[in-house]
Amino acid sequence: MKTPVIKANKLTKRFGDFFAVNEISFEVYPGEIFGFLGANGAGKTTAMRMLCGLSIPTGGEAQVAGYNVFTDTEKIKKNIGYMSQKFSLYEDLTVLENINFFGGIYGLTDKQIKEKSEKLIAQLGMGSEAKKLVGSLPLGWKQKLAFSVSILHDPKIVFLDEPTGGVDPITRRQFWDLIYDAADNGISVFVTTHYMDEAEYCNRISMMVDGKIMALDSPANLKKQFSVASMDEVFFELARGAKRKAD
Amino acid sequence: MSAVSLKNIRKTYNDGKLVAVEDVSLSVEKGELFGIIGPDGAGKTSLFRILTTLLLPNGGSATVDGYDVIEDYKSIRNCVGYMPGKFSLYQDLTVEENLNFFATLFNTSIEENYDLIKEIYVQIAPFKDRRAGKLSGGMKQKLALCCALIHKPTVLFLDEPTTGVDSVSRKEFWEMLRRLKEQNITILVSTPYMDEAVLCDRIALIQSGKILSIDTPKKITEQYPGKLYSIRSANTHQLLGDLHSYDNTKSCFAFGESLHYTFKSEGPEETRALQNHLTVLRHEEVVINEIVPTIEDCFIHLMSNES
Numbered sequence: 240m241k242t243p244v245i246k247a248n249k250l251t252k253r254f255g256d257f258f259a260v261n262e263i264s265f266e267v268y269p270g271e272i273f274g275f276l277g278a279n280g281a282g283k284t285t286a287m288r289m290l291c292g293l294s295i296p297t298g299g300e301a302q303v304a305g306y307n308v309f310t311d312t313e314k315i316k317k318n319i320g321y322m323s324q325k326f327s328l329y330e331d332l333t334v335l336e337n338i339n340f341f342g343g344i345y346g347l348t349d350k351q352i353k354e355k356s357e358k359l360i361a362q363l364g365m366g367s368e369a370k371k372l373v374g375s376l377p378l379g380w381k382q383k384l385a386f387s388v389s390i391l392h393d394p395k396i397v398f399l400d401e402p403t404g405g406v407d408p409i410t411r412r413q414f415w416d417l418i419y420d421a422a423d424n425g426i427s428v429f430v431t432t433h434y435m436d437e438a439e440y441c442n443r444i445s446m447m448v449d450g451k452i453m454a455l456d457s458p459a460n461l462k463k464q465f466s467v468a469s470m471d472e473v474f475f476e477l478a479r480g481a482k483r484k485a486d
Numbered sequence: 487m488s489a490v491s492l493k494n495i496r497k498t499y500n501d502g503k504l505v506a507v508e509d510v511s512l513s514v515e516k517g518e519l520f521g522i523i524g525p526d527g528a529g530k531t532s533l534f535r536i537l538t539t540l541l542l543p544n545g546g547s548a549t550v551d552g553y554d555v556i557e558d559y560k561s562i563r564n565c566v567g568y569m570p571g572k573f574s575l576y577q578d579l580t581v582e583e584n585l586n587f588f589a590t591l592f593n594t595s596i597e598e599n600y601d602l603i604k605e606i607y608v609q610i611a612p613f614k615d616r617r618a619g620k621l622s623g624g625m626k627q628k629l630a631l632c633c634a635l636i637h638k639p640t641v642l643f644l645d646e647p648t649t650g651v652d653s654v655s656r657k658e659f660w661e662m663l664r665r666l667k668e669q670n671i672t673i674l675v676s677t678p679y680m681d682e683a684v685l686c687d688r689i690a691l692i693q694s695g696k697i698l699s700i701d702t703p704k705k706i707t708e709q710y711p712g713k714l715y716s717i718r719s720a721n722t723h724q725l726l727g728d729l730h731s732y733d734n735t736k737s738c739f740a741f742g743e744s745l746h747y748t749f750k751s752e753g754p755e756e757t758r759a760l761q762n763h764l765t766v767l768r769h770e771e772v773v774i775n776e777i778v779p780t781i782e783d784c785f786i787h788l789m790s791n792e793s
Binding site: 277278279280377378379401404405406407408409410412415419433434435436438439440458459469470471474475478479481 | 524525526527528622623624649650651652653654655657678679680693722723739740741742743782785786789790
């Protein structure tokens with residue numbers, strides 16, 4: 240079996256007597272699209288922050304891209320991609336300037352950045368927009384560009400936090416085409432979403448309830464396990480039992 | 487008289503360079519639960535801000551409860567409730583203080599209209615001494631709704647109340663709206679979630695500042711031209727690629743575990759031909775069924791026609 244890109248064992252984050260994340264254990268494999276689902280307040284954001292090296296766990300252990308989440312947080316940040324609905328690109332820089340900037344941050348050489356920019360702009364069909372400010376682009380384009388930039392440095396894994404929120408239905412599907420391309424190239428994709436149809440596009444899904452992972456399997460197996468027809472119903476069955484009603 | 491009426495409303499920003507709303511006309515009847523459905527950047531918030539007199543249109547006219555949005559803005563402000571997309575209550579006042587404050591602004595009291603908010607307020611009442619800024623997302627949303635209702639508005643404007651909210655809480659929120667509707671309040675609600683459209687009496691589908699369609703959800707789906715098919719196989723991703731490169735494909739989009747598909751030319755023979763084609767490509771467990779379109783199918787169709 241391939242070495243997992245994420246390996247979490249009883250990973251925990253405790254604030255006082257509140258267990259935001261309570262002993263979660265799972266693995267994510269190369270090229271896998273891993274859906275990280277849960278109700279608001281279930282602990283998804285806290286778990287994701289720990290995996291991205293932004294928050295030190297209070298218990299358990301985890302490795303991301305081969306690095307320890309307690310001790311190697313800086314190396315983790317260099318070796319992962321991250322994109323969210325809230326933060327993606329600098330609106331007052333052009334498309335090319337954003338690519339240059341992020342390429343520089345990730346430590347790519349000028350030559351690598353030039354090659355990557357050309358390839359990326361061709362792939363997204365944004366040739367005539369390359370010198371336009373990102374702020375002037377439609378949201379859907381911004382999100383597609385932000386995703387491509389987040390994997391500019393060929394990370395082993397990319398974290399996507401509600402990447403398609405508010406995006407129109409056609410662009411939402413184009414965005415998933417990009418996710419599939421990345422996964423085909425061996426990049427693992429760790430994604431959260433509130434769209435239950437998108438849960439179906441993941442290879443495996445974990446469902447968090449009150450800080451714990453209550454279910455983890457392929458969408459087909461989860462539906463079988465709960466004897467329901469859709470992921471929406473699986474989510475409903477699990478989340479309605481939640482005690483926590485946080486954000 | 488309509489509760490809300492817009493005629494050729496237009497709104498631009500940056501000296502006319504950015505058109506947010508282009509020639510929008512629609513009317514909402516009294517007591518209707520009317521949905522404005524569209525992605526970010528469609529112009530939903532601009533429309534809401536014009537109707538709540540917070541923004542002046544560049545063209546056209548609009549009335550709310552019979553009052554003109556420009557001439558009679560003061561009257562409108564007294565009779566509408568508005569819940570903006572962004573949480574806008576006082577973070578450093580408690581739950582109860584916020585509610586009291588809004589009641590007082592409108593010369594009323596919590597007691598006077600308690601019936602209207604009771605069902606929602608009891609859910610946050612245990613936290614009435616907590617500062618609004620310290621509430622969870624779901625509770626903030628409930629408090630904001632209470633504050634927008636406390637003066638018994640005739641028209642309630644809810645701008646993306648369910649954005650970023652999980653699907654269980656979204657269902658609960660829509661149940662609250664259905665019950666409010668029974669109190670004869672006209673409700674205008676915007677959302678980017680297409681699946682919420684069916685919960686409205688009528689909807690306007692909006693994209694890039696233009697209305698694509700206005701009707702009941704049922705009629706909109708009935709107007710979908712041609713037949714729509716659901717296609718499945720053991721490998722959905724592979725199937726999507728293969729269908730995109732098939733000659734007789736008009737459109738093909740992923741919808742959860744199946745693909746929604748339309749033919750360029752359709753008939754029993756074409757369906758059989760496609761079935762054979764997929765068998766040749768070694769797809770397993772292929773199932774092709776005609777299905778009833780969803781609002782999202784209609785939106786995609788109308789969007790493709792526009793561009």
